Amino acid sequence: MVIKKFIGKTEEEATAAAKKELGESLVIMNVRQVNPKGIFSFLKEKQVEVTVALEEEREKTRLERGDAERKAVQQVAKVVEQKGLLLNAQNNASSIEQKLDSLQTLLEKQLKKNEAEEQEKQDRQPGKVAVEEKKDDPAGQTAEPAVEDPKAEEERRKSREQEKFIRLLYNTMIENEVDEKYANQILEEVDKSRKPNTPFDYILANIYQKIVLNFGKSEGITPAQSGPKVVFFIGPTGVGKTTTIAKLASSFVVGEKKKVALLTADTYRIAAAEQLRTYAQILEVPFQVIYSPEELVEAVEGLKEYDYILVDTSGHSHRNEEQLSRMKEYLEIMEEKAQTQAFLVLSANTKYKDLLKIADNYKEIADYQLIFTKIDETTTLGSLLNVKLHMGTPIAYVTYGQNVPNDIECFNPQKTVKQLLGGKA
Ligand SMILES: Nc1nc2c(ncn2[C@@H]2O[C@H](COP(=O)(O)OP(=O)(O)OP(=O)(O)O)[C@@H](O)[C@H]2O)c(=O)[nH]1
Ligand SMILES: [Mg+2]
Known part of the structure; x- marks a missing residue:
């Protein structure tokens, strides 16, 4: 997924610039007016900033263009997640922004709570832990575990954390009565594309964007070309x-x-x-x-x-x-x-x-x-x-x-x- 911002005099102009660069399959995520900054800003025209996202396949090719771009994308994803994403200006912008702002915090809190509960459970079952420890270390040589590759170990740790995060999102979707079939489908795709250094907010933005794309767009009732x-x-x-x-x-x-x-x-x-x-x-x-x-x-x-x-x-x-x-x-x-x-x-x-x-x-x-x-x-x-x-x-x-x-x-x-x-x- 690519998330990028484009500026224009009007929403149409900014969207056209986005489409020129990223193609027709992009999705508009947020439209907002930006006020000019700096001296004489009052003489400058107001501009419209459009935040757009691009689907999977195109993302791959784009992400291959190097680290610099990946970093930029991650940064934008973070900002977008923090600032909130909107389909169009007619919605209650501030309330949606607030809701999105709190989502990440909420999920992280939930994650910590789950971890604490898990830990507590293990503490209450010392017998079980002991058995597991034994299983891992049949020779009983735990005193000096051989650290083969600290980097690989760190990556495994991060990956486990990510898995927990994805599981938490999965459970939340199931609680909201999303069919298991669809929740699995969406999260499996995300799971495949993540790397050990992918931050949580990027994973969250990716899942979020995937479901938004799954919902697609509707123009509702449209006028007839002629007649009623x-x-x-x-x-x-x-x-x-x-x-x-x-x-x-x-x-x-x-x-x-x-x-x-x-x-x-x-x-x-x-x-x-x-x-x-x-x-x-x-x-x-x-x-x-x-x-x-x-x-x-x-x-x-x-x-x-x-x-x-x-x-x-x-x-x-x-x-x-x-x-x-x-x-x-x-x-x-x-x-x-x-x-x-x-x-x-x-x-x-x-x-x-x-x-x-x-x-x-x-x-x-x-x-x-x-x-x-x-x-x-x-x-x-x-x-x-x-x-x-x-x-x-x-x-x-x-x-x-x-x-x-x-x-x-x-x-x-x-x-x-x-x-x-x-x-x-
Ligand atoms: N809470 C709630 N009630 C609604 C909503 N939309 C409609 N209703 C209520 O649902 C009831 C049925 O609404 P109608 O518009 O008569 O439903 P209908 O589909 O035309 O019903 P029939 O003509 O009998 O098939 C009414 O009491 C409405 O006020 C909604 O979004 N929320
Ligand atoms: Mg009726």
Whole structure:
């Protein structure tokens, strides 16, 4: 992994410089304004600093360029880890920085505590230690151990420390309900690439970055090149589809001054349609109940000047094939007539096994991105990573409360990974 900073007049300029040097596959980790320093600094323009990271393969070639560069990379990694990493400026910068700042300290403290506990255990079992000592030294010649190579011994010691550190991160991930399979996969890669002199903070930054890259990026709802973008929200009952639509609609209408219309194909419950109608009234946007795929096409025809048409669907059991295939009809007919996107809404507190089944079943009807709701109701976010890696489909938004419009944000992998590695929420 390479972590590097680029400066430009704008974020775009700095990113372009980074891409020129490191290629397209880089990941933007932090964007911040930097104030000019020195005399007459008030005459200079403000600049934007973009911190970027580069994946494994490229890192190898770059690291081969020599010690000087490696040192620089380690230094930057350290600074980045200390200062905190951010996806974009809209997030609460200071709080995320604080969280990252404390992560390393927290892990080191935990490590020391584990060591102390281990030591205590051994002290309490003198018999066991004695046996082990004997095993190591069958001839009983411990008085003057032959030190073959102090350097090699030191390297072994460091390597053992690193292993403990990696094990601690592994346990933290498992506690956060990351599937063992994925935790192993990620940590094995890191384990292979470490050297005895790799510092802890570099290992941590490497694991952190790997999981961020595993999460990938999502642009969420994007505007259509022409005409309206028709966006479907699908998913099981009660996960928060309608509430999420209201939150997103509100941010488009109020925040971005976009023209939004709301449709509902949820005709199973009168209350469901009424819920969305109420939000439409508050936002003063058109609303319509749809009873068939043909009606959907007609409604969209009449909303050509709109930017976003958000379509609510009825929640149902993912095992209900009849309803699923009906939903598929809606999506298919619309794909031919307009630009569409689909979002599978999942609740973060649904059981892992069920999440995978739901995600698999809905894949039959649409090529969706993910929205995770109710992350305020769970303390473990492992399922976000598990479902992402199982499906290979990005997470676009997360919601964290019942308040419309506030309790939603674009998914921020950095923040989630920080939590998965033991940082506080
Ligand atoms: N705690 C919490 N509650 C939420 C969140 N999102 C939605 N809810 C609540 O979850 C309940 C169900 O939300 P709805 O939006 O009606 O869910 P739905 O998926 O449309 O449900 P159906 O239409 O019945 O399938 C409501 O009480 C919401 O207020 C969230 O992020 N956190
Ligand atoms: Mg609903």
